[in-house]
Every structure is written in structure tokens, then in C-alpha cells.
Amino acid sequence: MSILNNKEVVIKTEKLTKRFGDFVATNEITFEVQAGEIFGFLGANGAGKTTAMRMLCGLSKPSSGKATIAGFDIYKQTESIKKNIGYMSQKFSLYEDLNILENIRFFGGIYGLSNQQLKQKSDTLIEELGLQHETKKLVGSLPLGWKQKLAFSVAIIHDPKIVFLDEPTGGVDPITRRQFWDLIYEAADSGITVFVTTHYMDEAEYCNRISMMVDGVIKALDTPTNFKQQYSAKSMDEVFFELARGAQRNE
Amino acid sequence: MQKPTNSPFSIFNSQLITFIRKEFYHVFRDSKTLLMLFGLPIIMITLFGFALTNEIKNSRIVICDNAKDKASQRIITQLEASKYFEIEKTLWSHTQIEDAFRSGRIKLVVVFPANFYYELMHLKKAQIQILADASDPNTATTLTSYVSTIVSDYQKELMQDNKFPYQIIPVTRMLYNPELKGATNFVPGVISLVLMLICVMMTSVSIVREKEKGTMEILLVSPMNPFLVIIAKAVPYFILSLINLTVILVMSVYLLDLPLNGNIGLLYFESSLFIITALSLGLLISNSTDSQQTAMLISLMGMLIPTMLFTGFLYPLENMPLPLRIIANIVPSKWYYIIVKSIMIKGLGFSAIWKESLILCFMTFFLLMVSVRKFKIRLE
Numbered sequence: 001m002s003i004l005n006n007k008e009v010v011i012k013t014e015k016l017t018k019r020f021g022d023f024v025a026t027n028e029i030t031f032e033v034q035a036g037e038i039f040g041f042l043g044a045n046g047a048g049k050t051t052a053m054r055m056l057c058g059l060s061k062p063s064s065g066k067a068t069i070a071g072f073d074i075y076k077q078t079e080s081i082k083k084n085i086g087y088m089s090q091k092f093s094l095y096e097d098l099n100i101l102e103n104i105r106f107f108g109g110i111y112g113l114s115n116q117q118l119k120q121k122s123d124t125l126i127e128e129l130g131l132q133h134e135t136k137k138l139v140g141s142l143p144l145g146w147k148q149k150l151a152f153s154v155a156i157i158h159d160p161k162i163v164f165l166d167e168p169t170g171g172v173d174p175i176t177r178r179q180f181w182d183l184i185y186e187a188a189d190s191g192i193t194v195f196v197t198t199h200y201m202d203e204a205e206y207c208n209r210i211s212m213m214v215d216g217v218i219k220a221l222d223t224p225t226n227f228k229q230q231y232s233a234k235s236m237d238e239v240f241f242e243l244a245r246g247a248q249r250n251e
Numbered sequence: 252m253q254k255p256t257n258s259p260f261s262i263f264n265s266q267l268i269t270f271i272r273k274e275f276y277h278v279f280r281d282s283k284t285l286l287m288l289f290g291l292p293i294i295m296i297t298l299f300g301f302a303l304t305n306e307i308k309n310s311r312i313v314i315c316d317n318a319k320d321k322a323s324q325r326i327i328t329q330l331e332a333s334k335y336f337e338i339e340k341t342l343w344s345h346t347q348i349e350d351a352f353r354s355g356r357i358k359l360v361v362v363f364p365a366n367f368y369y370e371l372m373h374l375k376k377a378q379i380q381i382l383a384d385a386s387d388p389n390t391a392t393t394l395t396s397y398v399s400t401i402v403s404d405y406q407k408e409l410m411q412d413n414k415f416p417y418q419i420i421p422v423t424r425m426l427y428n429p430e431l432k433g434a435t436n437f438v439p440g441v442i443s444l445v446l447m448l449i450c451v452m453m454t455s456v457s458i459v460r461e462k463e464k465g466t467m468e469i470l471l472v473s474p475m476n477p478f479l480v481i482i483a484k485a486v487p488y489f490i491l492s493l494i495n496l497t498v499i500l501v502m503s504v505y506l507l508d509l510p511l512n513g514n515i516g517l518l519y520f521e522s523s524l525f526i527i528t529a530l531s532l533g534l535l536i537s538n539s540t541d542s543q544q545t546a547m548l549i550s551l552m553g554m555l556i557p558t559m560l561f562t563g564f565l566y567p568l569e570n571m572p573l574p575l576r577i578i579a580n581i582v583p584s585k586w587y588y589i590i591v592k593s594i595m596i597k598g599l600g601f602s603a604i605w606k607e608s609l610i611l612c613f614m615t616f617f618l619l620m621v622s623v624r625k626f627k628i629r630l631e
Contacts, residue, residue: 138280
């Protein structure tokens with residue numbers, strides 16, 4: 001249990017570091033995320049967001065530091081972590097040559113859902129997304145916005161404690177992005193912690209708290225409102241510009 | 252968390268089945284893969300079996316008529332009438348004939364001895380010599396049998412006029428390849444080629460495709476055991492390869508009239524072993540690259556070409572220089588080719604091929620060790 005509002009801490013890192021040879025991709029990052037929170041992980045390209053997220057998902061082994069995900073140790077309990085997290089990668093990641101229903105069944109299946117759970121889950125999911133008439137359509141033929149919404153729903157089909165979203169809304173229009181965020185809010189309301197990386201600053205406004213990464217370190221961490229006050233900025237855009245100005249890596 | 256996790260095995264099983272079903276969707280929805288899977292073996296068998304065998308119209312043959320008598324003239328007229336031959340009448344020396352064979356200008360030589368008709372009439376028996384270039388054994392046998400048929404037709408003709416049993420004995424010599432190696436040998440070659448192609452290329456490409464499309468990340472983040480991913484990838488291609496093997500065998504027995512002398516069970520057992528060797532090779536390739544194109548290129552250059560060159564079904568290994576013969580030993584299909592030939596054509600049992608089987612076992616073990624060690628559970 002954490003000091004912050006007495007809520008459960010689902011992600012906790014301590015000086016988590018990843019080195020590739022001489023290059024330090026993420027440098028001693030320390031932060032906590034509470035249950036049900038929408039936690040924005042911001043930074044310019046190459047700031048180390050994706051590397052950090054990959055370590056948290058168990059895709060990449062940290063060079064040093066500590067971290068627990070849903071209470072499980074990131075080094076020793078990767079199997080338990082995997083059962084408790086969902087993940088949506090930068091690349092849109094469903095199978096394009098499978099239809100909607102087959103994709104849902106496949107991902108539900110590898111997460112160990114029973115047939116009954118699968119049926120029930122896929123029914124609700126399809127209804128929520130309004131795809132009742134498209135279930136037999138190949139995912140490859142859907143518009144990108146739909147694909148991403150579907151990918152998100154599939155990522156949380158097993159009701160994980162935490163879902164990691166790696167730049168989930170790349171390449172879609174603002175309206176679709178807004179709809180996508182509605183889904184994220186729903187997930188958060190149902191108790192799923194959302195850990196999202198993005199470089200769209202309008203999206204940053206939607207998060208409960210934001211960490212700003214510059215050159216592999218977390219330069220600041222606060223709520224959007226506090227950020228704007230502190231930097232007396234009108235939007236997160238300005239805040240970001242202020243913070244990332246000194247960045248070396250993106251030059 | 253969704254299901255009591257105290258029985259991981261049942262979860263693994265249902266995960267595995269889910270995964271294998273998905274792999275089959277991939278295969279059956281990709282027309283290119285399907286074409287490759289089932290079109291290729293059929294095309295290859297047809298190509299090797301028919302196109303290469305039957306294309307013998309207007310073959311150039313040489314007739315050395317040392318007799319120049321009634322009988323030889325009659326046979327030569329018959330040969331000329333045949334649409335299969337284009338005749339050159341010469342009186343070449345042996346060296347000239349050999350040069351012509353070597354340059355590939357002629358396929359066959361018919362030699363009439365000096366006293367052909369005389370011997371036939373008086374001894375009731377005469378010989379006729381047929382020399383064929385057997386480096387293309389299919390053509391050689393077909394042409395030789397055509398010549399023999401024409402000769403025996405003439406023999407019958409003589410018998411009608413005269414009630415005496417005349418006998419013309421064609422003495423056939425297959426030059427360069429006296430055992431007619433190759434006539435029945437391309438089927439084992441095609442089998443090893445097709446299995447190699449399907450197993451190595453398809454598995455490596457299908458794993459690399461998951462990496463390329465980003466779905467591999469999702470799979471690695473999921474609770475699914477990464478080794479189950481590998482097994483699930485291998486199973487469909489294993490099954491499809493066995494189906495392909497069956498298609499090739501059925502085609503060669505019923506279309507090409509090839510014998511299947513040995514034990515079919517043993518053949519399938521050895522083929523399964525070879526398929527596993529090839530699958531582990533595919534796995535190794537998929538571990539070494541992240542792009543489908545590279546995987547395909549490595550499979551083609553690294554597997555297909557050595558298989559064609561070093562199994563001995565297109566080019567006889569015995570004629571190769573020593574370094575190449577040594578290299579051939581590390582090509583798995585060389586050993587599998589020997590095994591299939593021994594079982595299918597020679598009808599031999601396991602005692603004759605245990606050495607080759609053991610070599611394949613070692614290769615498989617080695618490849619699996621290397622590729623499992625290289626397989627990245629975490630993406631770095």
C-alpha cells in the first residue's frame with residue numbers, strides 16, 4: 001500500500017536502468033503508478049519511453065534497478081506478470097488475415113480463457129464496438145481506427161490489472177483518437193490501470209498523471225493541471241517544449 | 252487469473268490448439284503459400300516426370316551403316332519414317348562418334364555390322380549395336396526402346412515371308428551412365444527438395460512474419476510459453492509436409508509408374524525425421540533475421556541450391572571434385588536422398604540406412620540445440 005491516497009501501487013520502479021553497450025537508454029527511472037490510474041509516459045522520440053515500457057512488460061531485461069508489476073518482481077516472476085498485463089504495441093498488432101472473431105478467439109485463447117469465457121467475452125466486446133455485422137470480416141479490411149479499437153479491446157480481453165499501450169493512436173485522425181480514449185476511460189473505470197506512451201500532447205491532457213522523459217531520465221512527474229500551473233503554460237504542448245528543450249538525443 | 256492456473260498443462264494444450272488452428276488459417280488464406288505448398292510438388296513431378304522424359308521428338312541419331320544391304324536399308328527407312336528421329340547417315344569412326352556424343356549433338360547411334368543381311372539369312376541371327384547417351388537416362392531408354400521396336404517390327408516382317416525364326420539382337424550400350432542412374436532417381440530428389448523448401452522456408456518466414464508485423468511482441472508478452480509458439484509453428488508444416496509427401500508418392504506410383512519397393516512405414520518414419528531436421532533449420536534461420544525477405548533469401552540460397560547441387564539427383568556426386576564432395580556431407584538432404592532411394596527404389600530395410608538415419612539424428616539434435624539457445628524469449 002502506498003502513501004499516495006492509500007491506493008494500491010501496481011507499478012513500482014526503483015532506479016530502473018537499461019544500457020545497450022555504452023548507450024544508456026533509460027537511466028535510473030523511479031516512479032509509482034496506482035491502481036486504476038491513467039498514467040501517461042511522455043517524451044520525444046528516442047527519449048527511452050519504449051525501452052522503459054518493454055522492461056516493464058518483460059520484453060526486455062533491465063540492466064540494473066528494481067521493479068514490481070502488480071506486486072510481482074520483474075526479474076523473478078515474469079510468468080505471473082504476464083498473466084496480469086495486457087499489451088498493445090506501436091505497430092498495429094492483430095492478424096490481418098484472420099477475421100474479427102478469429103482474432104478475438106485466438107488472443108483470448110492464448111491468454112487461457114475457457115471456451116465459455118471466450119464466447120461471452122467476444123459477444124460483449126463485439127457489441128460494445130458495434131461490430132455485430134462485421135465479425136466475419138478480415139481485420140486487414142477494416143479502417144485503421146477500428147483496428148486500433150479492436151486491438152485495444154483484445155489487449156484487455158483477459159481483464160488484466162494493467163494494460164500497456166505503446167503509442168496506440170499513431171496515424172489516426174483526432175475524432176478516432178477521441179473515441180479511442182473513451183475506451184481507455186472505460187477500461188480505467190473498470191479498474192484497469194492504463195500505462196500509455198504517447199507524443200501527442202493533446203492526449204497527455206487526458207491522463208491522470210504524466211511523466212516526462214528526456215534523454216533517458218524522468219525529468220518531471222505530475223498531473224497535467226499542476227504541470228501547466230508550474231510552467232504557467234496554456235497547454236501541455238508548451239510544457240513539453242519547455243522541458244524537452246535541453247534534449248540531446250533528438251537533435 | 253481467468254482460469255484456475257493449477258493445471259498449466261491443460262492451458263498449454265488449449266493454447267497450443269488455438270495457436271495451431273491460427274497457423275492453419277494463415278496457410279489456407281494465403282494463396283501464394285497454398286500455391287507453393289501444393290502447386291510446387293505437382294509442378295516439379297510433372298516437369299521432371301513428363302516434360303523431361305517425353306520431349307524426344309526429332310532427336311538426332313546417327314546411323315553407321317557398315318552393311319549397306321537390303322536389311323539395313325529397310326530398317327533405316329523405317330527409322331527415317333519415325334517422327335522421333337532425325338537421321339544422319341555417316342560412316343564415322345569411334346572417336347568421331349564420341350566427340351559428337353560429348354558435344355551433345357547426337358543422342359543415339361545405330362551401328363549395322365558389315366555382313367548384316369548375310370548373317371541374318373545364313374546364320375538366322377544378326378546383331379545390331381545401339382549406343383545411347385545415357386547422361387540423360389530418360390531420353391536414352393525411350394529412344395533405345397523405339398529403335399528396338401522398329402527393329403523387331405522388321406524381324407516380324409521377315410518371319411511372315413519366311414517361316415524361319417530370324418533373330419536380330421540389338422546390343423545396347425548406355426554410355427556415360429551405364430546403370431541409368433537418374434531414371435527413377437529424381438523422385439527421391441524432388442521429395443527432399445520439396446520437403447526442404449516447405450519446411451525451411453515456410454517455418455522461417457512464418458516466424459519472421461510475426462516479428463515483422465509486431466505480433467511476436469504480443470505473443471511474448473502473453474502467458475503463452477515461447478517454446479509452445481515454436482511447436483505450434485512447426486506442427487502445421489509438419490502435417491502439410493507429410494500430406495505433400497503422400498501426394499508425391501501417389502503421383503510417382505500412379506502417374507510415373509515408379510516402384511515403391513520398400514516399407515512405407517519406414518519411409519514415413521525417415522521422412523518425419525528429415526522434416527524435423529528441416530524445421531529446425533527453418534527455426535535457426537528465423538532466429539537470425541527480422542525480415543521475411545531475408546528469411547526467404549537465406550532459405551533459397553542456403554537450402555534450396557545446396558539441396559539441388561549436393562544431393563546427387565541432378566548432378567552425380569561421384570563426378571564432383573573432392574572439396575565439393577566433402578561439403579555435400581553437411582547437406583542434410585544428401586543423406587535423406589540416400590535413405591529414400593534405398594527404401595523406395597532398392598526396397599532396403601532399416602539395417603541398410605541406419606548410418607544415414609543416425610547422421611540425420613545428429614544434425615537435427617545439433618540444429619535444435621543451437622536454435623533453441625538462440626531463440627530470444629525476451630526481445631533485447
